[in-house]
Amino acid sequence: xxxxxxxxxVADVLIIGAGASGSVAVAKLAEAGFSVVCxxxxxHVDNGEFYGDKPEWELxxxxxxxxxxxxxxxxxxxxxxxxxxxxxxxxxNAVGGSTILYAAHWQRFMPSDFRVRTxxxxxxxxxxxxxxxxxxxxxxxxxxxxxGLGGDPAYPPGKxxxxxxxxIGKIGMKAAExxxxxxxxxxxxPNAAPSRxxxxxxxxxxxxxxxxxxxxxxxxxxxxxxxxxxxxxxxKLITGARVREITVDGNGMATGAIYxxxxxxxxxxxxxxxxxxxxxxxxxxxxxxxxSARFPDGLANSSGLAGKNLMMHPYAAVSGSFDExxxxxxxxxxxxxxxxQWYETDASRxxxxxxxxxxxxxxxxxxxxxxxxxxxxxxxxxxxLHRSTRKVFGRSFEWGIIAEDLPEExxxxxxxPSLTDSDGLAAPKIVYxxxxxxxRMIEFHLARAKEAMAAAGAVSMSVTPLMRDCGxxxxxxxxxxxxxxxxxxxxxxxxxxxxxLYIYDGSVFVTSSGFNPTGTICAIALRAVKHLIANRxxxxxxx
Amino acid sequence: xxxxxDGGVRAAFRAIADVLIPAAEGMPxxxxxxxxxxxxxxxxxxxxxxxxxxxxxxxAIAGLPxxxxxxxxxxxxxxxLAAIGLVASxxxxxxxxxxxxxxxxxQEKRPGxxxxxxxxxxxxxxxxxxxxxxxxxxxPKA
Ligand SMILES: Cc1cc2nc3c(=O)[nH]c(=O)nc-3n(C[C@H](O)[C@H](O)[C@H](O)COP(=O)(O)OP(=O)(O)OC[C@H]3O[C@@H](n4cnc5c(N)ncnc54)[C@H](O)[C@@H]3O)c2cc1C
Ligand code: SF4
Numbered sequence: 222x223x224x225x226x227x228x229x230x231v232a233d234v235l236i237i238g239a240g241a242s243g244s245v246a247v248a249k250l251a252e253a254g255f256s257v258v259c260x261x262x263x264x265h266v267d268n269g270e271f272y273g274d275k276p277e278w279e280l281x282x283x284x285x286x287x288x289x290x291x292x293x294x295x296x297x298x299x300x301x302x303x304x305x306x307x308x309x310x311x312x313x314n315a316v317g318g319s320t321i322l323y324a325a326h327w328q329r330f331m332p333s334d335f336r337v338r339t340x341x342x343x344x345x346x347x348x349x350x351x352x353x354x355x356x357x358x359x360x361x362x363x364x365x366x367x368x369g370l371g372g373d374p375a376y377p378p379g380k381x382x383x384x385x386x387x388x389i390g391k392i393g394m395k396a397a398e399x400x401x402x403x404x405x406x407x408x409x410x411p412n413a414a415p416s417r418x419x420x421x422x423x424x425x426x427x428x429x430x431x432x433x434x435x436x437x438x439x440x441x442x443x444x445x446x447x448x449x450x451x452x453x454x455x456x457k458l459i460t461g462a463r464v465r466e467i468t469v470d471g472n473g474m475a476t477g478a479i480y481x482x483x484x485x486x487x488x489x490x491x492x493x494x495x496x497x498x499x500x501x502x503x504x505x506x507x508x509x510x511x512x513s514a515r516f517p518d519g520l521a522n523s524s525g526l527a528g529k530n531l532m533m534h535p536y537a538a539v540s541g542s543f544d545e546x547x548x549x550x551x552x553x554x555x556x557x558x559x560x561x562q563w564y565e566t567d568a569s570r571x572x573x574x575x576x577x578x579x580x581x582x583x584x585x586x587x588x589x590x591x592x593x594x595x596x597x598x599x600x601x602x603x604x605x606l607h608r609s610t611r612k613v614f615g616r617s618f619e620w621g622i623i624a625e626d627l628p629e630e631x632x633x634x635x636x637x638p639s640l641t642d643s644d645g646l647a648a649p650k651i652v653y654x655x656x657x658x659x660x661r662m663i664e665f666h667l668a669r670a671k672e673a674m675a676a677a678g679a680v681s682m683s684v685t686p687l688m689r690d691c692g693x694x695x696x697x698x699x700x701x702x703x704x705x706x707x708x709x710x711x712x713x714x715x716x717x718x719x720x721x722l723y724i725y726d727g728s729v730f731v732t733s734s735g736f737n738p739t740g741t742i743c744a745i746a747l748r749a750v751k752h753l754i755a756n757r758x759x760x761x762x763x764x
Numbered sequence: 765x766x767x768x769x770d771g772g773v774r775a776a777f778r779a780i781a782d783v784l785i786p787a788a789e790g791m792p793x794x795x796x797x798x799x800x801x802x803x804x805x806x807x808x809x810x811x812x813x814x815x816x817x818x819x820x821x822x823x824a825i826a827g828l829p830x831x832x833x834x835x836x837x838x839x840x841x842x843x844x845l846a847a848i849g850l851v852a853s854x855x856x857x858x859x860x861x862x863x864x865x866x867x868x869x870x871q872e873k874r875p876g877x878x879x880x881x882x883x884x885x886x887x888x889x890x891x892x893x894x895x896x897x898x899x900x901x902x903x904p905k906a
Contacts (some may be wrong), residue, residue: 273871276858277810283850284813332903339904350903368878374898388876389884397884401892406899408890409882416878426873437873546867551874565901586857586868587850598838602849604788611789615867 222493222721222760232258232457235477235492237464237507239263240318241739242725242746243498244443244451245361249750251454255757258490260462260480263297263315268438273430279587286433288322289690290314296483297461299642301502302650308533310502310651310692316460317444319500323693324431325440326556326579326737327367327382327413329358329744331375333565334734337627341566341573344627347731348703348712355379357744357751365441365743366419369411375561384416387425389580391547392618393557396580399677400560410556410579413441413740421449429552429582462488465646467495467511467520467722474763475520475722481644493762494753496714496723498746501531501695504728505634506649508699508709521699521716521724526709528635528698530628532733535655536691537624537663539670540583541679542617549583549618556581557618563669564735572661574625576735578670581621586614612681620670624662625735626655628697655687663687694738699728714749720761725749767819769808774800776822779830780837781852790865797862799855807851817847 222233234250236243239261250257272281283292288311290298297314313321332351337344359380371381386409389397393409400407414425414435425439438445452458461483468476468489477491497504505528511520519527556579564575599605626632637650655663667684674682702708705717710729716722725746727738734741753760781794794800808815821844825833837845856862863870884890 276870277807277854278871279857280807280811280850280854284811331900333901336904340901352903370882372894374894374896375900377898377900377902385878386882389882394884397889401889404896406893406896408893409884416876424875424878426875428871428873430871550868550871552871561899565899585871586866587854598835602784602834603786606785606853607789607791610866 222757222762230491232256232490232492234494234496235260235490236496236498237478238318238498238500238503238726239316239443239448239458240498240500240726241320241443242742243318243496244447245743245746246496246498246725246750247456248447248451249747249754251451251456253754257456258492259456259458260464260478260490261316261458261460262463264460266315266317266321266434266444268434268436271430271434271436273428273433274436278430278433279585282433282588286322288313288432288693296643299646300640300648302637302640302648306651306653307655307687307689308535308653308692309690310533310695311690312500312502312695316448316458317442320442320739321434321444322432323442323739324555324581325413325553327362327365327369327411327740328577328736329376330734330736330741331561331564332377334732337574337732343573344732345702345707348701351377354741354744354748357748358740361740361743361747365413365446366415366422367411367413368416368425370409373408375406375408375564382411384419387412387414387416387553387555388427389557390551390582392549392582393580395543395547395677396618396620396673397558399673402676403673405560405562405673407558407560410559412553412555414439414553414555415441421445425553427552429550429554429584431552431554463642463644463646464507465510465644467497467507469513469515469520469719470763472764473515473719474761475719476763485644494721494723494760496725498726501698501727502634502649502651504724504726505698506636509636510647516718521709521718521722523718524706524709526700526707529630529633530697530700531632531634531651531653531695532626532628532697532730533653533692534694534733535624535626535659535663536688537622537667538619538685538688539667539674539682540617540619540685541674541677541682542613543678544616544680546615547618549615550585551582554582563666570661570665572658572665574627574662574735576622576624576662576666578666579621580618583617583619586610620673622663622666622670623735623737624659624666625733626659628700628732629656634698694727694733696727696730696733696738699724700731701729702731713752714745721763723749723753767815769805773819773822774804776825777804777848777852780825780833780848783830783834784849784852785856792861794852794856797856797859799852803855803858804851807854814847814851817844818851820844821848
């Protein structure tokens with residue numbers, strides 16, 4: 222790849238999707254002097270649009286800022302068909318991608334996550350180790366401005382996050398007391414929200430509204446962490462650009478993409494290298510839409526695995542309420558403390574792998590009422606409304622459980638035969654069922670989480686065995702590996718079938734781990750893009 | 765079906781809102797904090813998706829005594845009742861007086877002091893975790 226031989230109008234690199242992975246790639250390539258174009262179907266979000274600092278916050282959280290695109294139903298969203306799925310995929314489509322709404326739990330995987338075949342005899346090992354990824358985790362911590370405390374005994378010794386931890390609040394202290402009584406692991410949770418002003422972003426003031434957008438310009442969403450520098454270095458960002466196809470030439474090399482702009486016009490962007498960063502649902506959708514005579518089953522899909530092995534992290538929770546006020550609306554939301562006590566496999570439990578737990582605040586008085594529709598009137602309303610608000614509001618928190626779901630080829634993203642987005646493009650259909658391993662895992666973890674809640678002194682508890690709106694983490698649908706028959710891309714995100722096509726987002730995960738994935742998505746994207754930059758002279762491109 | 769918030773709609777909403785959120789347990793009734801006032805227009809304006817169910821519900825209970833209206837609507841059209849309930853409770857919990865009574869300052873700013881030693885470090889709580897030692901499985905040797 223070389224700028225000198227390029228025709229006008231042909232970018233060195235085209236990146237599709239301005240979310241977590243795309244932003245890292247754009248910023249690094251632009252900084253290294255490449256001409257980069259990024260196509261993003263959404264627009265820009267202004268922090269003033271968020272409701273976290275306004276009284277209507279909870280009302281708007283249920284619609285305009287809901288994480289489920291089917292509920293939001295905005296033009297920049299594409300619908301997802303979910304009638305055959307246990308879980309709804311969640312995302313945001315704009316500059317910054319899903320980090321606009323993410324909770325900013327900034328997590329690393331543990332070493333065993335990269336070696337599940339060797340250790341547990343299931344799924345596959347990753348093509349690299351924790352140690353290979355560690356320097357990129359360290360670098361991303363600095364780019365994002367992670368607040369946390371070094372020395373967590375759940376990890377090998379390593380560098381501490383660049384900023385001190387955010388306060389864990391009364392809820393974190395309560396939960397930690399319970400864990401210490403039981404002798405169980407806990408640690409203040411790392412968050413990509415700065416505990417002091419950092420690189421142009423404000424200090425996190427703990428509004429606790431991270432999941433509906435941070436009105437303070439504090440949370441590390443990619444529109445703030447990476448885009449200002451990328452644009453300064455000359456990256457070109459085209460918003461409102463919905464890619465419908467990645468184009469290829471007669472030699473099977475990628476040549477660019479066709480997209481639809483907001484006036485409905487079809488446009489073309491040519492490039493020497495194409496990097497897809499459209500997330501674990503958007504990326505396989507685009508590969509499957511990019512059919513051609515040469516690639517009749519979709520682009521880069523000779524393995525048949527594009528769209529397969531979808532993992533979404535089934536989420537379960539135990540909520541507890543307490544006698545004393547805990548100010549449980551206070552952020553970060555974000556996590557206060559976390560636990561990896563039950564993370565590693567113990568075969569005697571009847572399942573393999575495990576889950577990370579975290580304590581999160583419980584928000585305002587309205588959110589707690591969301592599930593009351595259709596109950597007997599006097600149970601949900603009347604004097605009981607006041608009683609339950611008094612009992613629970615401000616006095617409760619949740620131990621949330623992120624269960625590791627293993628890759629299954631039957632869990633997948635396919636193109637829906639009838640549902641389309643606002644441009645008439647096929648919507649993704651999600652086929653996703655929990656396995657027996659997952660059911661057992663959740664049952665075990667819920668039982669332990671109840672013990673943790675009881676030890677913390679909860680006076681009442683409620684259990685959510687599986688939240689339907691929990692597909693925050695979209696992984697596995699273009700998995701990486703060394704064998705082209707069993708994977709879509711190699712360890713650098715390069716498609717086995719198309720040497721100038723790359724995928725950097727969560728689709729490339731081999732397994733899901735039990736952790737929030739974005740720290741790992743970004744570390745993998747950073748590692749891959751640095752490799753691409755270092756090997757630019759050997760990169761094959763379309764003639 | 766009318767979709768204007770006229771006097772009749774406001775009165776019907778006020779009456780059913782007081783059944784859902786009555787004066788009890790030291791808390792005021794919905795109408796005492798004017799959930800049927802300008803805040804109603806604001807909520808329907810911000811959440812047009814609720815309008816259809818809201819007005820459908822209000823239309824269905826015309827002329828019924830409020831208690832009967834609430835019970836009947838909950839049985840016949842729970843989605844409409846849920847929309848009316850959401851509008852009422854959203855309006856209610858947005859009011860400063862109600863927030864004060866339940867001890868909710870809203871999603872307030874409360875920055876921490878990053879230079880302060882966290883309590884769990886100072887009081888030795890975290891040391892107990894460290895004393896239990898590492899809990900991860902290292903990368904197996906190739
Ligand atoms: C509510 C919520 C909370 C979360 N909390 C956490 C958390 O606490 N910690 C954590 O680690 N992770 C969290 N996540 C997950 C995290 O946001 C994602 O892992 C991360 O953003 C994924 O990065 P990505 O690059 O794969 O895709 P995304 O960030 O989703 O970006 C993909 C982008 O591609 C664009 N795109 C897709 N298709 C097309 C197309 N055809 N043409 C043009 N553009 C296209 C989309 O518009 C989008 O902007 C959360 C997610 C949600 C929704
Ligand atoms: S808790 Fe911090 S990061 Fe989250 S919304 Fe509030 S200020 Fe922003």
